């Protein structure tokens with residue numbers, strides 16, 4: 487064939503080839519889609535689990551919801567629509583049933599945490615995925631967090647609550663005060679005191695310390711790394727100072743932990759008589775051959791600061807927001823507190839006097855029910871061999887969870903769930919059987935919150951001190967939408983919580 491002839495033939499054959507190629511492509515897509523539909527409808531082990539159509543095929547919609555901070559509320563709506571078992575992605579399911587709570591979080595549960603946790607914090611008790619390694623690490627920490635041990639350090643926490651009382655008094659005449667900020671500073675200073683040997687000074691100045699900014703960024707970075715590990719590795723190579731600063735927020739947090747721990751050792755040594763958590767952890771590490779190394783202690787105390795702060799401060803923020811709308815409830819609490827002495831603690835009671843006050847504890851329970859700081863389902867993975875839960879069989883590695891935002895709103899167990907009603911805890915001080923099964927702001931079982939006694943102690947001291955001395959009302963600048971929230975593992979309120987505190991004898 488001459489070159490001339492070849493040129494004449496080529497376009498025609500080329501067109502044929504393009505058409506053939508397109509047809510083949512279309513066929514392949516058709517076969518893929520048909521196979522996907524057949525698989526999802528006939529063969530998928532999750533084919534009988536109800537859920538949105540898209541969730542059967544892809545997890546992208548869920549990722550979008552999560553990135554927008556709407557996971558807990560969206561999953562809640564899905565449970566209202568589809569019932570107690572809902573498919574969220576091809577390999578992810580959410581439950582609201584008691585047998586699921588038992589299987590995932592019960593004392594006997596051997597479900598590992600989902601791989602997502604690997605990027606949340608670095609190598610501490612919180613992100614040990616498998617049960618064996620988790621149990622080993624937890625054993626080395628448990629003693630320091632027991633109620634008795636936490637009671638030992640009540641005076642240290644009381645000092646910080648006293649500071650908050652001073653701040654409340656001095657700022658009363660200085661315009662609208664954002665108590666979301668002040669409760670955060672309280673939680674940070676409590677954490678600094680018990681984990682790092684000294685407070686961060688958050689209650690001593692107007693501006694939040696840099697550490698807190700880093701903590702806010704670290705949260706988002708961990709979440710993004712968990713969901714898009716490769717993309718995040720790529721982004722970290724970008725030659726931008728601002729991006730690098732943002733992505734290295736957690737480096738600074740852990741570096742701070744090392745410096746703070748070194749400072750603690752220089753000031754107090756390894757055998758001090760201090761009653762804080764760090765001293766107890768260091769002593770146990772000395773006593774045991776298999777104890778924590780210095781680097782591990784420094785890592786854990788950084789993790790603890792992250793676990794302890796926004797959880798406790800969010801709880802206090804929402805609790806006071808609710809109280810500010812119920813003056814009668816405050817009056818009843820004041821009545822309960824009237825014989826509690828605050829003379830030795832400069833306005834702050836002794837924690838032991840608060841332990842058994844029914845209304846105070848009912849108010850705290852109700853705040854944690856209606857506004858759990860970790861509202862989403864805590865992700866676990868179905869272990870090897872698969873597992874039957876709530877009538878469905880799930881293969882190994884399916885991601886499963888039970889969101890407490892939803893279990894706490896079961897109207898059969900918590901009637902009128904959107905009302906703030908401590909009364910329900912007064913009628914049943916330890917909760918009914920059903921309430922106890924569904925109530926889990928601190929999670930349950932072997933991986934529950936190690937800091938629960940400390941969080942409750944801090945809340946009792948703060949609520950009792952402020953309510954005994956002050957009537958709290960919403961500041962006129964306070965908008966209800968400020969307390970709307972998104973969730974990125976933790977709840978993040980949309981705005982500040984502007985409250986007025988007026989001494990009750992004024």
Ligand code: HEM
Nearest residue numbers: 611612793794797798801860864928929933935936937941
């Ligand atoms: C109102 C306050 C708090 C709430 C609602 C809360 C809630 C939780 C929840 C739901 C978990 C389980 C997380 C998961 O499985 O992914 C958890 C774990 C944890 N919390 Fe808290 N927390 C609070 C305060 C604290 C405090 C004050 C500390 C430190 C003293 C702390 C330290 C931890 C640690 C270390 C873990 C991991 C435990 C483990 O995996 O063994 N938390 N918390």
